[in-house]
Amino acid sequence: AQKITQTQPGMFVQEKEAVTLDCTYDTSDPSYGLFWYKQPSSGEMIFLIYQGSYDQQNATEGRYSLNFQKARKSANLVISASQLGDSAMYFCAMREKGLQGAQKLVFGQGTRLTINP
Amino acid sequence: NAGVMQNPRHLVRRRGQEARLRCSPMKGHSHVYWYRQLPEEGLKFMVYLQKENIIDESGMPKERFSAEFPKEGPSILRIQQVVRGDSAAYFCASSPRIEANYGYTFGSGTRLTVV
Numbered sequence: 659a660q661k662i663t664q665t666q667p668g669m670f671v672q673e674k675e676a677v678t679l680d681c682t683y684d685t686s687d688p689s690y691g692l693f694w695y696k697q698p699s700s701g702e703m704i705f706l707i708y709q710g711s712y713d714q715q716n717a718t719e720g721r722y723s724l725n726f727q728k729a730r731k732s733a734n735l736v737i738s739a740s741q742l743g744d745s746a747m748y749f750c751a752m753r754e755k756g757l758q759g760a761q762k763l764v765f766g767q768g769t770r771l772t773i774n775p
Numbered sequence: 776n777a778g779v780m781q782n783p784r785h786l787v788r789r790r791g792q793e794a795r796l797r798c799s800p801m802k803g804h805s806h807v808y809w810y811r812q813l814p815e816e817g818l819k820f821m822v823y824l825q826k827e828n829i830i831d832e833s834g835m836p837k838e839r840f841s842a843e844f845p846k847e848g849p850s851i852l853r854i855q856q857v858v859r860g861d862s863a864a865y866f867c868a869s870s871p872r873i874e875a876n877y878g879y880t881f882g883s884g885t886r887l888t889v890v
Binding site: 662693695700701702703704705749751756757758759760761762763764765766767768 | 831
């Protein structure tokens, strides 16, 4: 079974600092995808970034980058120059193969990030 | 191009009543997924549907829960005889194809409260 672990229940960071949110995963499938989602207090799930297991380079999307270390099975999210609006829950997820080719996401427990002014 | 639309946004039901949650996927998306989020937890997969077909319902509780995605209209997640433990946020996601790297778009969720 595949598994996602986020070991930081909560993090507090000063505005404008960079922050790294940890995510480790466990899978025996050589082909997989890793996602990060942001969930603000309003509750919606906002896609941030995706990394494929065969991607040669770390994914980047604006201020978000994914530090992908395949041998360590880690996919940490790095947010540069944090802003007050970054305060939210952050979820790491992995795509898992289900029945009849279904592709479903397995989520970690999340990290609550608070940006202090 | 509207995103994934879920309604209602909030739903309150008394124990024993039925809850019907609706999800309209993004235009052009024919794959729908339902997830449940208990308080302070991550989302957990419930069911994956294509038009008129349930493909994978391995995450659905065996009793009281059902889902459909008819040829016309939204996908429906139905919970019969709700209990307090069903209180959660229910999210729907859609994608244009079976394997989507960027295409898992989530709706805003339906927050079900059972009193």
